[in-house]
Amino acid sequence: MPKIADKYLVVDPWKVVEEGFDPQRSRVSESIFSLGNEYMGVRGYAEEGYSGDTLIGSYFNGLFEESEVGAHYKGIIRSLRFMVNGVDWLYTRITIDDETFDMGTSKFSNFRRELDFKRGVYTRQLIWHLQNGKSVQLFFERLVSMEVSILGCQRLVLKPLNFTGTAQVIMGLDFATIHEDQNTRYWETVKQDRQRGISGMLGQTANTGNRLFSSYRLALPEGAKSTALSEENFIGDEIILKLNKEEETVVDKLVINCADKDREQSDVEVWSKGMKLAKQYAQVDYQTAAEQQEQYWAKVWKHSDIVIEGDPENQQGIRFCIFQLYQTYHGDNPGFNIGAKGLTGEAYRGLAFWDTESYCLPFYIFNNPKAARSLLEFRYKTLPQALERAKELDCAGAFYPIATIDGTESCDLWQHSNLQLHVGTAVAYGIRHYVNITGDRAFLYEKGLEMLIQISRFYATRGQWGQKSGKYGYFGVMGPDEFQLMVNNNCYINLMAKKLFEYTLQTIAEMEQADLAVFAALTDRLGLTMQEQIDWKNKADNMKIPYDDETGIYEEHDGFFDMPHLDIHSIPVTEFPLYSHWSYDRLYRYDMIKQPDVLMFMFLYSGEFSVEAKRANYDYYETRCIHESSLSPSIHSILAAEIGRPAEAYKFFEFATRLDLDNYNRNTREGLHTTSIAAAWMNIVYGFGGMRSDGDKLIFNPTIPERWSQYSFPITYQGTELAVDVNQQRVKISVRSGDPASIHIYGQDYIVGPAGIVLDLKKEG
Amino acid sequence: MPKIADKYLVVDPWKVVEEGFDPQRSRVSESIFSLGNEYMGVRGYAEEGYSGDTLIGSYFNGLFEESEVGAHYKGIIRSLRFMVNGVDWLYTRITIDDETFDMGTSKFSNFRRELDFKRGVYTRQLIWHLQNGKSVQLFFERLVSMEVSILGCQRLVLKPLNFTGTAQVIMGLDFATIHEDQNTRYWETVKQDRQRGISGMLGQTANTGNRLFSSYRLALPEGAKSTALSEENFIGDEIILKLNKEEETVVDKLVINCADKDREQSDVEVWSKGMKLAKQYAQVDYQTAAEQQEQYWAKVWKHSDIVIEGDPENQQGIRFCIFQLYQTYHGDNPGFNIGAKGLTGEAYRGLAFWDTESYCLPFYIFNNPKAARSLLEFRYKTLPQALERAKELDCAGAFYPIATIDGTESCDLWQHSNLQLHVGTAVAYGIRHYVNITGDRAFLYEKGLEMLIQISRFYATRGQWGQKSGKYGYFGVMGPDEFQLMVNNNCYINLMAKKLFEYTLQTIAEMEQADLAVFAALTDRLGLTMQEQIDWKNKADNMKIPYDDETGIYEEHDGFFDMPHLDIHSIPVTEFPLYSHWSYDRLYRYDMIKQPDVLMFMFLYSGEFSVEAKRANYDYYETRCIHESSLSPSIHSILAAEIGRPAEAYKFFEFATRLDLDNYNRNTREGLHTTSIAAAWMNIVYGFGGMRSDGDKLIFNPTIPERWSQYSFPITYQGTELAVDVNQQRVKISVRSGDPASIHIYGQDYIVGPAGIVLDLKKEG
Incomplete structure (x- = not known):
């Protein structure tokens, strides 16, 4: 098996950590730092724009386009359906003193990014050194809500290290994404509108008529001024932020995305449904969403963690x-x-x-x-x-x-x-x-x-x-x-x-x-x-x-x-x-x-x-x-x-x-x-x-690799949650919740309860 | 074998004959009445234009275009080369009193066409009944010269049955042909020119740069007037003919086609080569070409006929x-x-x-x-x-x-x-x-x-x-x-x-x-x-x-x-x-x-x-x-x-x-x-x-189908031409020309000379 590990990332029990930025590995990291919640997923691309190698990938489960296939014979398919690249709902641009930040061209240091398994967020921070000598710490955080499938949240924090001044930030929704595999842009704009602080847009795929409603709200710091922007495939805000030396300025963006494959519904219906949901979740702020996210993941780890x-x-x-x-x-x-x-x-x-x-x-x-x-x-x-x-x-x-x-x-x-x-x-x-x-x-x-x-x-x-x-x-x-x-x-x-x-x-x-x-x-x-x-x-x-x-x-x-x-x-x-x-x-x-x-x-x-x-x-x-x-x-x-x-x-x-x-x-x-x-x-x-x-029976014949001192995992079997815990000496299987379970260990039947069964680890002769 | 004959054409030992026109079989007949000389080939389409089902097919051996193939894997071809449809060198339009003849829309009778194996020509005749009551007999003949591969000849004869008047005939070379299989027009015009009664044109295929020089000369009856026509993909003449009641007016068109796949040669060289050949064959008239054609076929039948x-x-x-x-x-x-x-x-x-x-x-x-x-x-x-x-x-x-x-x-x-x-x-x-x-x-x-x-x-x-x-x-x-x-x-x-x-x-x-x-x-x-x-x-x-x-x-x-x-x-x-x-x-x-x-x-x-x-x-x-x-x-x-x-x-x-x-x-x-x-x-x-x-030996074990009285065929074996002649009683094999030949008949060796060997036909027990 000619497969060799490419060791690079920092080892941490609860995170993926990348220290320092390697443009050669940019796309690999984009994949690894992906966020998703089964409804939508987004690669770990740089939301502020990156002139280097990147795939702005934003996907919605089951949202598809199709292309024709040159079929010669009966029984060979004639069209091909594939997941289409969706809206870039993280779209951001950051400009200070006419210099726009871009990891491909800007000078920066102290780069670190993390994918946090407990919090369910992706963070990235770095210090940007402007050509005019100014330095500003940038901090990006995003999450795709596990609790509310249609919700995505984005936070941007700017902290000037050696100056006080202003920054221009653009944030919005970009439907001009390219589907790279087909080298095609599939989205057409059906509607754009703004209501009560919510900017919304409805896009539609060219061939299949799949629709995607996307909207955002901004939570801006005091004193910030924003101006509405609109282009054919884009809706956004230009924000002017006041930055004070060594103080953090925080901008939050809360996005609602509703994917719709049902061609029966009219555009008006799809739009109204999206807007209604956007308004419904208009009370949720970034902090609340982040807390919910952490709670959700706590439950996951409680029931599914392998130690x-x-x-x-x-x-x-x-x-x-x-x-x-x-x-x-x-x-x-x-x-x-x-x-x-x-x-x-x-x-x-x-x-x-x-x-x-x-x-x-x-x-x-x-x-x-x-x-x-x-x-x-x-x-x-x-x-x-x-x-x-x-x-x-x-x-x-x-x-x-x-x-x-x-x-x-x-x-x-x-x-x-x-x-x-x-x-x-x-x-x-x-x-x-x-x-x-x-x-x-x-x-x-x-x-x-x-x-x-x-x-x-x-x-x-x-x-x-x-x-x-x-x-x-x-x-x-x-x-x-x-x-x-x-x-x-x-x-x-x-x-x-x-x-x-x-x-x-x-x-x-x-x-x-x-x-x-x-x-x-x-x-x-x-x-x-x-x-x-x-x-x-x-x-x-x-x-x-x-x-x-x-x-x-x-x-x-x-x-x-x-x-x-x-x-x-x-x-x-x-x-x-x-x-x-x-x-x-x-x-x-x-x-x-x-x-x-x-x-x-x-x-x-x-x-x-x-x-x-x-x-x-x-x-x-x-x-x-x-x-x-x-x-x-x-x-x-x-x-x-x-x-x-x-x-x-x-x-x-x-x-x-x-x-x-x-x-x-x-x-x-x-x-x-x-x-x-x-x-x-x-x-x-x-x-x-x-x-x-x-x-008929659930069987266990545990072993343990030489270099491990212990491992454990939970499983749910006929409504009962069992914990399997193995070290170099013994195997312990016990019920965490639910009724006692009948299982088979090392060739013997056992009824396991909360107290558990402990057996010597069987070693291969 | 679920294959059933569709009997339709007239049976004749030396011709294919179609009496009456059946639009449903138009393309079938176009194939059957094809002419060719290995260098070029042309389907039996109606040169005067036909609004019904037709394939204007004119092909040149080895002249190709190519298209890309979506290949997924190594070893699977990436481009596809195919014979391209060439110039319609028979292009003709016939108009009398503002009515243009078209078998798809005009009224006509006495339709008959023949493919003549001895003369090597394709003829078609019919009587066109104009809406104004005039009738004119049209006769078309064409040949693709076996003697001079680059030469194609076309004859049009008009005979008014009940009037004296004029006809407008357009003849020319049309490079606007569509390659039907790919639904694409591949030809671009490189050059058009007229010299000493020769109208020439050089076309080039879009992707492969294959070139085709085509030129024509007209032999017009006395009193005919012609005007040069030129369009982007077409060069031709508009001819005004005087028609006298019950007299035949003949127009001949002699075409030289030179196909060139050699990309090394410049356009000027290809053009000059073509024009030189066109001038070289400028003396050949229709009658001479037709006589040469018949002589060529006489030789073929002498050495290859099966009776x-x-x-x-x-x-x-x-x-x-x-x-x-x-x-x-x-x-x-x-x-x-x-x-x-x-x-x-x-x-x-x-x-x-x-x-x-x-x-x-x-x-x-x-x-x-x-x-x-x-x-x-x-x-x-x-x-x-x-x-x-x-x-x-x-x-x-x-x-x-x-x-x-x-x-x-x-x-x-x-x-x-x-x-x-x-x-x-x-x-x-x-x-x-x-x-x-x-x-x-x-x-x-x-x-x-x-x-x-x-x-x-x-x-x-x-x-x-x-x-x-x-x-x-x-x-x-x-x-x-x-x-x-x-x-x-x-x-x-x-x-x-x-x-x-x-x-x-x-x-x-x-x-x-x-x-x-x-x-x-x-x-x-x-x-x-x-x-x-x-x-x-x-x-x-x-x-x-x-x-x-x-x-x-x-x-x-x-x-x-x-x-x-x-x-x-x-x-x-x-x-x-x-x-x-x-x-x-x-x-x-x-x-x-x-x-x-x-x-x-x-x-x-x-x-x-x-x-x-x-x-x-x-x-x-x-x-x-x-x-x-x-x-x-x-x-x-x-x-x-x-x-x-x-x-x-x-x-x-x-x-x-x-x-x-x-x-x-x-x-x-x-x-x-x-x-x-x-x-x-x-x-x-x-x-x-x-x-x-x-x-090692050439073997014969002749039989004869019950319904045949006799059959014979020639074969050339090591320089000797043998005639094999079989009837219900006997087999005769003899030398037509060349040295005696050693062959094996019904399990026995024989030396066969001009007198031949005659043996009883062996019948299966």
Whole structure:
């Protein structure tokens, strides 16, 4: 795994700190210092304008534009939807004595910025040395409110160190942002207006008609004078501030942003709704918002913090991951999903992948079940699009998109969007996982089963019977391992489909028992027949699972064992990433894999495979895996811990936890690896904690890395909050709140209560 | 094979005749009535302007434009080159009494048009009934000179039937043509000028700077007055003609077109060269050009005519094929290739495919060896591009493009351009075939071997060793059968590569013996090592050829026998072509094939497979083949004849011979199926004639379709012209000119002289 940390930031348990400004790392820091609240997100760009390398990125969950795709054939998508760059609501310019501050051209010192996990704010301070010898300390703070999703707050503090005078500050809302990936400006202005100290503006995207209402209020110091400014895509204020030597002058800006995708509403309605909300929150001042923010985060940390002792770097890393995960998504707003880069950049176009269910969902299931349910409801809400897409592919049921912002397929590489079938089974697995851990059968019966039936219908029509094998399976597919492009009987896909059919049938039987009337109404509506169920059972029973009896190794797909061998360590480091250095077709003709595929299902259905089987398959596949997906190391870390390879487990663990802080992949500049961040949580809980949640019982087999003295994490299981606390001697699991829980530790059943169970740490022989 | 003839045109042994005008078939007829001389081609559009459905298509071999391709990955092409639509050099407008003639709006009768195979001209006549009651007979004739490639001639005859008066005729050169496929006008005017009765214009393509000089002279009747016209993209004359009742007034226009792709030359040089040629041919009048044309065609028919007695439709069909083949290509101009639609339309973008070597080359080898050599020299000339392309794909040697106009790859579907390897082996096969039949070892040693070595280098670096099989082969490929998109060890590719290596090594050994000094110089220049040769031998010896010992059936690729079965006859006719009606990915997951793949190599290396083996494989694969390529039926026809299925042979034969005349595929409107036209020749010579030319001896096993009384064809073999003449009783093969030839008939060797050999026709038991 040719991935090397780029150590740069200051290590601190509760903050990310950058001391001194490095223009070369400007975009990387912009990503790391991103703020968000799932509704909106904003990169850590310099709001006062920066002539150096910057991406003014301001994103609103689910707000999209679209572009046409030159499709040649049926079933290949014709338009591409992507998250659009929104309003720069932080827009600021600072001028003193005709010199305008710009980190690209101005002289400044004492630069320091912090992302504070406890307060949920991003601060930046520096001393600006003007050409005329004057010096002024600038302090910037911003927050995106977790409590009030539509609220963003900005504070600017000026403190002249050696003079008394005036400053001109411009603050406003700028809709002239460029969507960098498409090199296009998408916003048109619908309306601008000012009412009772609130300046508002309504913008609309050119092709999709998505609308965004944005407004701001200023809280100015006494004696400040402001003048209204207006341009086609901009509304703002010019403020003249009196500055007194060694005194702080504070300007606050409070912004309300309301994103609206509903084309049914008139512009007048959208405007009125926005203005009404702006007025409603007009009483909130910066201080109040900051206090609420800190309270919100206190609750998050109380229920979701992971404590690591003896490893400050990873302590910081895992808190950064949890902080960013909550910022990206916490389930307060319905209808959202998690983009591969969250709300921190344009890469992957703001689209959600199977990562949501496979890598992010577990964090929410065990920390924030409401949010987990809300993620699954995104799939329920977009079921109509999945039904439509299956039809386009000449299949029945629902085919969930490999990449989407609104439920329609938005991956313009046909080989991925048409051949990667594994989102559907990931959704099904997510439903099963969520229901098993939370016990939320209401969701299962109201929405889950309908999805399961429609997904099963897809898998029952997309698959085929092998002519020679007589077995059922999937031909012309790409599994999670994207280095095997178009293969037959991918083991992961086949196994997951088999499990899907079985779980759907089991749920049908269960619901029929539980509530026959509601069940009958559902199956009537869906036209579910007994014949279908027999068909699914037959296909599940006869599913082909490529496997070598002699070695106990699952064959990733038909013919994989004959694929030419490549010693992956013989590839020069300079050739990574291979996507950029190898001819596209060359990637696909070795036994080299990009990310776990067989190992993935051995993790997901852990209980069905022995440690020996995992070890054999790990040894075979890990040596062939180049981890070109940032999601890859974590599954390896978890399995390495299980099969008794603590050093390897730790090596793979480190990568995910500090992937962005140490810019391992050298592409953090494009945005954070949000779904890998979720995997970092899994590394600790499933990896070192040895938790397994795929069976009837919740299992723990804790280990602890050598260099740690202690670690602990909470999880919520069937309404009970458990604390898992491990040191080099013992494991302690106790109930923090809720009923006693039945769990399995080191192969034994226990009923755990508030007093907890303490066991000796089991060490690998 | 759901392909049904659309019988419409008049059957005539030496002409294509259309009586009456059908606007619905306007574009189909435009394609069928195309004229060309390999240098330029022009569709049978109405030169006087037509407001109905028309494609003003005027093409110049190798003249191209290019457009960018949105490529995501390395090795995927970034620009696309395609044949551009050129000047409308036939531009004409006819006005009488303020009414302008237009077949879309005018009243007319007695419409008849002919394409005359003996004269090589296209004529059209009709009577125009003006709104004011006047009637005038219009007669149009055009020819594209086979003798002088740059010369095009046009004649317009007006004969008033019931009045004496005047007509206004505009004639000129129009560079404002639209390239319909790209919906773009590519031509910019560089210069216009008139000198000594010659009006000339130089146009240039916007992106590639290809230039086209075009000029015309008019031959006007006495008393006609002409006025010069000039617009930005047009130069012409307005002619006022005096018309006398029942007398013919003739206007001739003689055009010189010089296409120039050489960017090194200045505009002045290109212009001067064009004008010089225009002046040089200024003496040629229409009558002389028409006489030369007829003489040229007389020679063609003397040496290449196929006579069929008892089947007027196919007699017409095969002559149409030979006529169009010669029009598309006859080797007088170096550096040309054969586009899939010849010079008759924009479909397939004017690009040449492997069809050239696989389907067209045999016709030229046996009818016009100089043209055959010239085709192979196109590949030699474009060797640098093939070397470059191999590098882009991380391979050594030469990788010939799957679709090209100038040697660069121009297929924008990566799955075809990166995975279809079979052009290189087709070129190698073509070299071998050409050399074996003509004995032209000079070509082999001067150019052929260099290509063979570079092609071998590609195949030696693109292939890999199967980890389990221990055999060499090609992974991640698409064979000729494009319904199996990305497979391993395609039997055709592997077998052809094995043969390639063997032939290259054999040629090396032979040339080393024949001319050591020249050989040493060549291998020095190419850096050929003994190690490479050992490597090729090893790979040839260990090539994987998937084959089932029990059934004797070759497996098209690894895993083909397990592909889900589909009864192709169960597909509703309305779902054809499948490319338009099935989801793209669905095409690729059955044991259904698009065109012969295993059967293709059984034909190409016929001598190495027994009739029994062919029968078994034919029975297996033909029942799985939907013939979605127009090239497919012909190979089946040839094999059906060999294995004793005369009815099937005839059914498949008919399709190719009248594919365009009867618009079998309903897409002749886009242009003629030029390479399928070449296959029609193969159907007769290889099919019914039973010729095989892949071994040391030329073999004949003639049969004759039941409904034919007699057929005959000439072929040129090692400098000798042989006539093969078959009727229901006997076979006669004799020498028309040249030395006696050693051939093999019905399993016996014969030396054939002018008197010929007469044998009883062998009938299948």
